[in-house]
Amino acid sequence: MTVLLQIGRRPPDVPVQATSPLPAGPGAQVRAFRSAHGAHLFVADGSRLYDLPEATAVRLEEWLSASEGSLDELGRTLDLPLWGAPRIDGTPLAPPPLSSISLNVMQACNLSCGHCYADEGRFGGSARAMPRATAYAAVDRLLAEAAPGSDVVVGFMGGEPLLARDLVHEVVRYAVRAGATTGHRVRFAITTNLTTVRPDDAALFAEHPFTVTVSLDGDRTGHDALRRAPGGASAYDRLRAGLDTLARHGRPRHLSARVSVTPYTGRLLDILEHGIALGFDEVGFGAVVSAPDPAYEITTEAFAGFLEQMTACGERALAELSAGRAYPFGNFQTAMEQLHRGAHRPYPCGAGAGYLSASAEGGLYACHRLVDDPAFAMGSLAAGPDTATRQRHLAERHVDRQEPCRSCWARYLCGGGCYHEVSRRGRPGCDYIRGWLSFCLRAYVELGQAAPEFFEQRSAAAPLTSSASTV
Incomplete structure (x- = not known):
C-alpha cells in the first residue's frame, strides 16, 4: 500500500502499537472509498488518505461491518500499517489566546x-x-x-x-x-x-x-x-x-x-x-x-x-x-x-x-x-x-464527547456541527454532511490527479476570515 498524496503530517515509518478499542465502533476510525483512480483508505485521525488495493478495500468493508477491535488488530488482519500516535486523543482544548x-x-x-x-x-x-x-x-x-x-x-x-x-x-x-x-x-x-x-x-x-x-x-x-x-x-x-x-x-x-x-x-x-x-x-x-x-x-x-x-x-x-x-x-x-x-x-x-x-x-x-x-x-x-x-464549553463540546458524533467517521472534518444550530434543532443534517464529504473525498483524489497545481495556487491565496468554518 502506498501513500496516495501528502496530506497533513507525513506518518512515521513504524506501525501503530495501540491496543485501545476503536472509539465507539471501528467505522469511527477508517473508511474505504473509491474514485476514478481506484480504491482508497480514509483515516479519520489526521484526515489521512492512502491508495488501497481493491481486494483489501472489500476485506476492510467486510471487517468494519462485522468486527469490533483495536487499531493493531485491524492492521494485522488486513496488513495495513495504521501508524502514529493519535493526533486527537479526546483531551479538550485549553482556551487559546483570542485571535x-x-x-x-x-x-x-x-x-x-x-x-x-x-x-x-x-x-x-x-x-x-x-x-x-x-x-x-x-x-x-x-x-x-x-x-x-x-x-x-x-x-x-x-x-x-x-x-x-x-x-x-x-x-x-x-x-x-x-x-x-x-x-x-x-x-x-x-x-x-x-x-x-x-x-x-x-x-x-x-x-x-x-x-x-x-x-x-x-x-x-x-x-x-x-x-x-x-x-x-x-x-x-x-x-x-x-x-x-x-x-x-x-x-x-x-x-x-x-x-x-x-x-x-x-x-x-x-x-x-x-x-x-x-x-x-x-x-x-x-x-x-x-x-x-x-x-x-x-x-x-x-x-x-x-x-x-x-x-x-x-x-x-x-x-x-x-x-x-x-x-x-x-x-x-x-x-x-x-x-x-x-x-x-x-x-x-x-x-x-x-x-x-x-x-x-x-x-x-x-x-x-x-x-x-x-x-x-x-x-x-x-x-x-x-x-x-470557555474551558467548560470546550470540554463539553469536544466531538468525541458528543452523540452520535463519536461514532461517525466524518467527525474530525465536521467537528460536531454549528453550536447555534445544534442548540436549536439538534443535528438533522448528519446524513447530508457524510454524503457531501464522501463526494469530496472522491473529488479530492480526482482533482489531485487532474490538476495538482490547483492546490499550489490555493495554498498561496487563502481568504481572510474571522473564524474557522465547517465544510
Missing part, C-alpha cells in the same frame, strides 16, 4: 428576511446600536488577549452593520492605530446585504485588508422573494448597485457571496453560476437549519435534495477546475483545502475558543449567531473573557 472578535455594531436591519437567524439583528430583543466606547473596548480587549505579535481579525456584524457606517469607519482607524502600538496586524471582515454601501465604504474596504461577505439568494426574482426591502423596492437591484459602487470606488481584498438555502430557494447550480457571473471571488451555500419562522428551515427529509443539488455543483466545480478553469464554489474549495492540509479538528469552528462576539451592550458570547443567548455567554468586555466558562 478574532466580531462586533454587533447595529442590531437592526433595513431588510426583512424570514430566514434570518438574527431576527433582523434583534436576537429576540429590541433594535439597538453599539456605542463607540463599547466598540473601542472590544478592539482593546482583542489586542490585550491576543498572542504577542499575532495577526488578529475584527469583524462587523448585525443586523446590517453598514447602518452604523460611521462607527465602522472609526473602529477601523482606531484598530489600525492600536494594533500598530501593540505589534498586531489587524485585518477586517464584514457581512452585509450591500444595499446601502457608499463610495467611502468601498474605499475603506479597498484600503484595508477586508473580507466582505454579501448575502445573496439568487437572481432578481429569487433574491427579492426572500429579502423584502422597505416600500416594495427591489433588494436585488440595490445589491447590484452596491456591487457597482465597489467596482467603481474600491474592491475589497476578498469579496464573497453567501447563499442561505431555504425550502424556497431555487436551483443551486443556477444560483452558483449567477453569483460567479456577478464577479464574486467565492460563492457558497449554507442550509437554513434554525430560523425564527420554521417554514424557512430545511427539514431532515429536505436534506436529501440539498445533497443532490450540492453534489451537482461540486461535479461542475470538479470538471471546471480539472480543466484548469477557475470556478469559485466556496464549499468545494474549502473542502479541498482542508483535505489537502489534513485538517482534523474536534470542534466545528473557533467559537468560544479563539473567536468571540461582542454584543451592543458589551457582553461576550461564543459567536455572532449566539449573541444574547445566556447559555453561550463568555464574559464581558469590561471583565474580559470568562476562562472557566
Whole structure:
C-alpha cells in the first residue's frame, strides 16, 4: 500500500502499537472509498488518505461491518500499517489566546428576511446600536488577549452593520492605530446585504485588508422573494448597485457571496453560476437549519435534495477546475483545502475558543449567531473573557464527547456541527454532511490527479476570515 498524496503530517515509518478499542465502533476510525483512480483508505485521525488495493478495500468493508477491535488488530488482519500516535486523543482544548472578535455594531436591519437567524439583528430583543466606547473596548480587549505579535481579525456584524457606517469607519482607524502600538496586524471582515454601501465604504474596504461577505439568494426574482426591502423596492437591484459602487470606488481584498438555502430557494447550480457571473471571488451555500419562522428551515427529509443539488455543483466545480478553469464554489474549495492540509479538528469552528462576539451592550458570547443567548455567554468586555466558562464549553463540546458524533467517521472534518444550530434543532443534517464529504473525498483524489497545481495556487491565496468554518 502506498501513500496516495501528502496530506497533513507525513506518518512515521513504524506501525501503530495501540491496543485501545476503536472509539465507539471501528467505522469511527477508517473508511474505504473509491474514485476514478481506484480504491482508497480514509483515516479519520489526521484526515489521512492512502491508495488501497481493491481486494483489501472489500476485506476492510467486510471487517468494519462485522468486527469490533483495536487499531493493531485491524492492521494485522488486513496488513495495513495504521501508524502514529493519535493526533486527537479526546483531551479538550485549553482556551487559546483570542485571535478574532466580531462586533454587533447595529442590531437592526433595513431588510426583512424570514430566514434570518438574527431576527433582523434583534436576537429576540429590541433594535439597538453599539456605542463607540463599547466598540473601542472590544478592539482593546482583542489586542490585550491576543498572542504577542499575532495577526488578529475584527469583524462587523448585525443586523446590517453598514447602518452604523460611521462607527465602522472609526473602529477601523482606531484598530489600525492600536494594533500598530501593540505589534498586531489587524485585518477586517464584514457581512452585509450591500444595499446601502457608499463610495467611502468601498474605499475603506479597498484600503484595508477586508473580507466582505454579501448575502445573496439568487437572481432578481429569487433574491427579492426572500429579502423584502422597505416600500416594495427591489433588494436585488440595490445589491447590484452596491456591487457597482465597489467596482467603481474600491474592491475589497476578498469579496464573497453567501447563499442561505431555504425550502424556497431555487436551483443551486443556477444560483452558483449567477453569483460567479456577478464577479464574486467565492460563492457558497449554507442550509437554513434554525430560523425564527420554521417554514424557512430545511427539514431532515429536505436534506436529501440539498445533497443532490450540492453534489451537482461540486461535479461542475470538479470538471471546471480539472480543466484548469477557475470556478469559485466556496464549499468545494474549502473542502479541498482542508483535505489537502489534513485538517482534523474536534470542534466545528473557533467559537468560544479563539473567536468571540461582542454584543451592543458589551457582553461576550461564543459567536455572532449566539449573541444574547445566556447559555453561550463568555464574559464581558469590561471583565474580559470568562476562562472557566470557555474551558467548560470546550470540554463539553469536544466531538468525541458528543452523540452520535463519536461514532461517525466524518467527525474530525465536521467537528460536531454549528453550536447555534445544534442548540436549536439538534443535528438533522448528519446524513447530508457524510454524503457531501464522501463526494469530496472522491473529488479530492480526482482533482489531485487532474490538476495538482490547483492546490499550489490555493495554498498561496487563502481568504481572510474571522473564524474557522465547517465544510
